[in-house]
Amino acid sequence: MVHHRRGLRRLLRDDDLAAAIERDWTTADLSPKRVAMLRFAVKLTATPSAVNDADVEALRSAGFSDRDILDIVEVVGYYAYANRVADGLGLELETWIPD
Numbered sequence: 001m002v003h004h005r006r007g008l009r010r011l012l013r014d015d016d017l018a019a020a021i022e023r024d025w026t027t028a029d030l031s032p033k034r035v036a037m038l039r040f041a042v043k044l045t046a047t048p049s050a051v052n053d054a055d056v057e058a059l060r061s062a063g064f065s066d067r068d069i070l071d072i073v074e075v076v077g078y079y080a081y082a083n084r085v086a087d088g089l090g091l092e093l094e095t096w097i098p099d
Helices: 002-012 015-027 032-046 053-062 066-088
Strands: none
Touching (some): 002 015, 032 053, 032 066, 053 066
8 A cells, every 4th residue: 555655646746635535435535526536436446246337328428538548547547457466466565675
């Protein structure tokens, strides 16, 4: 998680917002567009078979293009895959990665 935290802070350029997201993204001061994206990402991660056309339409309504939605699905899917591979192999975080 340390490397994800570092990446989030680098992308946001707002340590307070990053900390609020880490505590509970549902109460963080996020735009409606980001909230829609995160709701979708959580659903796709936790209950992928429950994702339906309405979920995709909610992303479109929030302002995401079909290309954006493809990118969101690919990133969520990749992280799910990579984390399961790492967990399944019992990989530990590299000691050289700073906090």
